[in-house]
Amino acid sequence: MPVVKDFELIEHTADVGIMAYGDDLKEAFANAARGMFSLIVEVGSVRETAHRDIEVTAPDEESLLVTWLNELIYLFDAENMLFSRFVIIELDTARLKARAYGEPVDNTRHRLKTGIKAATYHMVEVDRSKGCRVRVLFDI
Amino acid sequence: MSWKKILNKIDDYCWEVPVSYKEGMRVPGRIFASEDMLEHIWQEKVFQQVANVAFLPGIVPYSLAMPDVHWGYGFPIGGVAATRIRDGVVSPGGVGFDINCGVRLLRTNLTAEEVQPRIEELTNALYNNVPSGLGSKGRLRVNEKELDDVMVRGSIWAVENGYGDAEDVEATEESGSIKGADPRKVSAKARQRGIPQLGTLGSGNHFLEVERVAEIFDREAARAMGIEEVGQVLVLIHCGSRGLGHQVCTDYVALLGRAVQQYGISLPDRQLACAPIQSPEGQSYLAAMACAANYAWTNRQCILHWVRESLVNVLGKSRREMGLEQIYDVAHNIAKIETHTVDGKSLTLCVHRKGATRAFPAGHPDIPKAYREVGQPVLIPGDMGRGSYIAVGTEAAMQTTFGSTCHGAGRMQSRAAAKRSQRGADVVRALADRGITVRAGSMGGLAEEASEAYKDVDEVVDITHQAGISRKIVRAVPMGVVKG
Known part of the structure; x- marks a missing residue:
């Protein structure tokens, strides 16, 4: 069955989440990151003028997903970086290496929507039964 | 079922x-x-x-x-x-990601009649004077050493640097500085997020609100807070520890998530990650949490100063003439080491309050002298349309809820559903129809915070009152609101 969408939003009373899909885990993790930035900004308005190399480790795949997204939240909050494209270079159960492409916030072109405090472990899921599907909820 | x-x-x-x-x-x-x-x-x-x-x-x-x-x-x-x-x-x-998210309330001698003609100007002044919104940077420029001081000393640091005075610190939970803070337990990432954001309101549900007293339920208790009559103007500040607190929580959920197995703890949800209080991980978290809590109190202390400045500038009266005294400041996302009686035995406990307010009764040694007779003020913001409450803590709260009560109205609707059902511009118009001025950084953010998204604060506060876990003293309604 072909994957028809990259990600969708999950609603939650206090917060919001992302269900992201991919043919493999790398693609699903990249789509989760893109889904997360779609909450922050119109991703189409983000140019690829800069990049950040990211390497994170965690004890299992679910933690790796949360840690990866929290690293991106940190880069947004501390360095004002918005990202629109993600290339996952390496991904195994304990380690992720990626390059995220984007640019610093420019208030003349970017209309920021929602701030995200963190990705949480609540109901986090990595499901490989039909393609790859990952779920994460945010505190916003 | x-x-x-x-x-x-x-x-x-x-x-x-x-x-x-x-x-x-x-x-x-x-x-x-x-x-x-x-x-x-x-x-x-x-x-x-x-x-x-x-x-x-x-x-x-x-x-x-x-x-x-x-x-x-x-x-x-x-x-x-x-x-x-x-x-x-x-x-x-x-405790949550926004460590020591909390509420601070300022009283004034001003009446709604005096302020109403200037409310737009005042709301604009507050919006311009207090940095708010996503990605905003503070007016303060602290270095690494000063950040350490902020994290250890909290509100007192702010006062020593010219933001407010000793009376404000007195009228703050924990005197604006919780003990046990150790900056070495705070990561470089948390520091990096915290430095530029000190002195900012943030976004989401954080706000500044100019309000007028609409109802007084207990004149004596209200008087202890400097509230004498209906129509008196108050200013409410709601914000927390910004990116610094968020990162401390992120770091320690990950760290304690790994400790859970080591300590043989079985949990139904990974977000409940925890460690024994006496363990190195547990102690480190409490020391880092204290740093974030103190940062939040410093943040609200600085914002209070700019609120006072805005009032002085717009109304052309001195601070003394306007009687700009802080009523109280409460934390509603925090863990505290407290002594309580359980089954007739006195126990030292770690009381986690996540979206709950401490509500200590009259006579408790941890509350300021001014409130010893009436009980600790509890500040309960509602939503933008329906207003807020001041209550006081009770003996019943001490016996049934570890001296805790509600923290607000509580969300009913998801943010996305709130945005679908109303647009930011509609929210502004609906509030304007009721004489409420709003300034917001983001219209989408405003729609997420519409009244309809929340439970009715009147009902919530009535239940705490009926249940006896806090006693309502004053109801106030908004006149001007600044949203991040």
Whole structure:
């Protein structure tokens, strides 16, 4: 069955989440990151003028997903970086290496929507039964 | 299945989730709510979350939920969990990402009649004077050393640097500086997020509100707070520890998530990650949490200063003439080491309040002298349209909720649903029709915070009053609102 969408939003009373899909885990993790930035900004308005190399480790795949997204939240909050494209270079159960492409916030072109405090472990899921599907909820 | 088959009624405002509800619960849950509210609480699966919190080692004697409870990520928002410090755990998720998110209230001698003609100007001045919104940077420029001071000394640091005075510190929970802060336990990432954001309101549900007293329920208690009459103007500040607190929580949920297995703790939800209070991980979290809490108090102290400046500039009167005194400042996302009586025994506990306010009674040594006779002021913001309350803590709260009560109205609607059902511009118009001026950084953010997204604060506060866990003193309604 072909994957028809990259990600969708999950609603939650206090917060919001992302269900992201991919043919493999790398693609699903990249789509989760893109889904997360779609909450922050119109991703189409983000140019690829800069990049950040990211390497994170965690004890299992679910933690790796949360840690990866929290690293991106940190880069947004501390360095004002918005990202629109993600290339996952390496991904195994304990380690992720990626390059995220984007640019610093420019208030003349970017209309920021929602701030995200963190990705949480609540109901986090990595499901490989039909393609790859990952779920994460945010505190916003 | 209906909630009626699950809950045991304790009284009209207190309902028990028995330990049989979910295998692994160490203690029952107790939800403070009216019967009318339970259907919604049940549908939101809050019972499940209250039950999950009851898994925490060392929890006594109940996993508690206040009437504004709603579904959170892991712990419910509006939850209180007390664990024995001897053999219990501390959980960063039981505090939340916005460590020491809280509320500060300023009184004035001004009347609504005086302020109403200038409300637009005043709201604009507040908006311009207090940095707010996503990605905003503070007016303060602290270096690494100063950040250490902020994290250790809290409000006192702000006062020493010209933001407010000693009386403000007196009128702050923990005197604006919780003990045990150790900056070495705060990561470089948290520091990097915190440095530029000191002195900012933030976004989301954080706000500044100019309000007028609409009703006084207890004149004597109101007088102790400097509130004499209906129409008197107050200013409410609601914000927290910004990116610094968020990163501290992120770091420690990850760290304690790894410690859980090591300590042989079994949990139904990974966001409840915890470690024994006496363990190195538990102690490190408490030391880092204290840093973030102190940062939040500094943040609100600086913002208070700019609020006073704005009032002086717009109204052309001195601070003294306007009587700009702080009533109180409460934390509603925090873990505190407190002594309580459980089953007739005095125990030292770690009381997690996540979306809950401390509500200590008259006579308690930890509350300022000015309030010893009436009880600790509890500041309960509602939503932008319906206003807010001042209550005081009670002896009943001490006996049933570890001296805790609600923290606000509590969300009813998801942010996305709120945005679908109304646009930011409609919210502005609806408020304007009622004479309320709003300035907001983001229209989408404004729609998310519309009145309809929240439970009715009147109902929530009435339940805390009927249940006896706090006593309502004053109701105030908004005149001008600044949203991040």
